[in-house]
Amino acid sequence: MIHADLGPELEAIVLNLIESGKYSSRAQVLRESVEFKDWRETQLRAFDASIERGIAEIKAGGGIPAEEAFERLFEKYPDLR
Template structure:
C-alpha cells in the first residue's frame, strides 16, 4: 500500500472530486492520476524513440533538403481536385 502526502491544495482537490461524486474514493482519483501519467510516459517514450530514429537517419545521411520536400508537397496538393 502506498501512502502519499499530497499537501493541502491537492488533498482538497481530491476530496472535492469525491464529494461531488465524480469519483467514489480518494484511491480511485489517485489510480486515475497514475494511469494518466503512465499513458503520458508511454507516449513520451515513443516520441523519444522516434526522435532517435530521425537522428540516426540524419547521421546516416538519409535526409532530404527542405526545398525538395516542399516542392514535392506542393505538387502533390496541386494535383488534388
C-alpha cells in the same frame, strides 16, 4: 495501508473530484493518477524513440533540407505564411 499528507492544494483537488462525482474515493483518484502517469511515460518513450529514429535517418543521409520541408508545409497550409 499508506497514509500520505497531500498538502492543502492537492487535498482540495482530490476532494473536489470526489464531491463532483467524477470519482468515488481517494483510492480511485490515486489509481487513475498512476494509470495516467504510466500512459504519459509510455507516450514519452515513444516520442523519444521517434526522435532517435529521425536522428539516425538524418545521420544516414536521409531526410530533406529544412527549406524544402517548410515549403511543403506552406503549400499544404498556406495560412502558415
